[in-house]
Amino acid sequence: MVYDLIVIGGGPAGIMGAAAAGGKGLQVLLVEKNSELGRKLSITGGGRCNLTNIGSMDIFQNNIVTNSKFLYSSLTSFSNLKLIEIINEYGVKTKIEEDSRVFPASDKSSDIVNALLRYLHTSSVEVLLSEKVEHVLVRANSVHGVMLRGGRQIKGKNVLIATGGLSYGHTGSTGDGLMMAQKLGHTVVQPRPGLVPLVTVEEWPGRLQGLTLEAVKVRAIVGGRAEAEQTGDVLFTHFGVSGPAILNISSCIHAFELPVSLCMDLLPFLSIDELEKRLQENFKRNQGKLLKNALGEYISQRMAPVILERSELSTDLQVDRVTRREREKLARTMKNLIVNIVGPRPLKEAIVTRGGIDVKEINPSTLESKLIDGLYFAGEVMDVDALTGGYNLQVAFSTGYLSGISAACRLRRS
Template identity: 40%
Template sequence: MSENVIVIGGGPAGMMAAYSAASEGSTVILCEKNEKLGKKLYITGKGRCNLTNFCDQETFLKNVIHHPRFLYSSISRFDRENLMDFVTDNGCELKVERGQRVFPKSDKSSDIIKAFRRALISAGVEVRLNTPVASIVTQDDEALGVKLNDGTTLEADKIIVATGGLSYRSTGSDGWGLQAAKALGHTVTPCRPSLVGVKTKETWPSQVQGLALKNVDVTLVHKGKKLRTERGEMLLTHFGVSGPLILTDSAYMDDAPETYQLILDLKPALTDQKLDQRIQRELRANERKQVVHALGSLLPKKLMPIMLNLAGVDQTKTANQITKAERHAVVDALKRQKLQISDFLDINTAIVTSGGVSVKEINPKTMASKKIRHLYFAGEMIDVDALTGGFNIQIAATTGFVAGTRSE
């Protein structure tokens, strides 16, 4: 028997939900408040759209930070191969890059959106752009339809809410769905930015703001306890630090940000002893030069004077004036530079939102609300989030597909 389905939100979760429902013969209306579909998809991956990750299921779930178990059932029904086949079948060729990240072969996110749009058209989905929803109509804990901003009411047998989290508000993720869920009695766990830069109490001089540091180790410390160390790339900024390593660390910060600290090792390939020996060689070879120039090959040129200053070493001293204690201070500054986190950047700048509708109130096999009959959730508004690498879009597509599929 055909169902009337209304999907709220035209991101990857909403589009996949609409396609999934329509492919089973349901009559589907997709309400998107923006002037076009996939507005956030368009800017993801710096405009290239990292669609998914070509890893196995176990690795995928390890990259889900909050509530990976919730996805066990759904990811087995719609995984990366299903999503990749869906996109390629609808005219967008893909490629796999470093880190198993999957991108459109054209490097254009617009081609991913076009593939989704083709699928929606072929499945017979009625897409209504510039159509914001005012509220979900319910009676006796049952969803009956939606009321649009213009006062029109649309009746439905099934309503799927896929309006995203709180990041990148200009794309439409303004928290409407979270507020609607809360108004209907759902628990919405505290939302915070994830995969985001962090502010630090320490500030960087203007000459190194924007400097990328590669092959450094960053250790995340919480209340004196080391949580994790990873090697990679980071960025010095006007507000603190950002870049791949920092974005990943932000996903693990579930407590107040000011309870966390970062320890930077700018020379992770060298032990303290080896680094000290290297410094001694450089000082001997350049004994008449100022120390800032004598040690210039150790770090990017603009950074060396700053690190000497942090080590308490006068950079105008000549190399042959540097004492053993000063050498050790430089080693310590390069190997254990501590930064005290003061806050996250604004959630509007975050790649994803951590938090959302509690997974305890959603059926993991169907994405159906356990509180309101015929109401379903999909995508980022569910309290599930992952690291960078295509995992979050896959979660959106997976939960959307399952939400759109007719329950047995």
């Protein structure tokens, strides 16, 4: 038996690639090393699966951090609307939330996995679970199958590598596809963590563990230069900082080898002058009160001692004793709270892997390797990554779809 297409990896990219090719009449085998498909998919979005974003192509391009141009053909050949249509067609209603994020109406990622399983079934894809692919077999620069752990060979005219990156390895994304591609001559851009919490030099974030501040404007200063800005929630943890604004900014920092600090504006909707004026009014109203309690009007009560400490003011200070200089200093600290960064948390804790197979060696219109005929790539195994908001899953689905359809076109041509 020779399959038209063998897909390695049953995540969103592999499932979509297999179903799209199966839908075109190809005989497709999907091989997954876990005992079930879509293990990572089922934990996405905190178990709710933010499957895509309803934003325009421009918004997608702005939110894709690495190789957005390369992804243009994939995103146009299989758009966010097409994905939603398929998910709806296979029985799952979707809803749109803040920032145009799309979720299943049930808030259950398992519904998305089940819709995709139905799509695979309708497309007559054969699924092989609990089998790990070790090698892609190549002869005369053209793929002719795969070898499983244990040595069994399966023949195929096309092979799609959709094995994901290296983050959350317990879900099966352990970098196997990177090694397979490297053996075949492909270049791998150094994998590194993306959308990842950051470890701080300062210990005070640890004292605030569990506290989330909403709508903080965070600027990353790298090697003394402002490199990126993100606004969103910031969560303090035992090692430093996390939350959507931090995860996003972590993906915009190019070199952690240079000194990195974050400057957090806790009240971005007020200018420094407005804040100072408000503090002055507030202090008049709260004569006799402790400063740390009066500050509760602007920042969380847990945060107040840290702001006082960073402003070199005593926690016992009463508002009527605060000098103009001290008030200015307080306002400056709340608008420019600095943390110095040791580095990101490890890759295994990152939401996505940055780096991967160099896209210069992949045809963006087909996702076929430029080095080996009949070899395709899709999803996070490639050097592509995006910010939070459903963009990463859409990239996986879109590249999966395009590679599956391209394999069908290649067979028709031959």
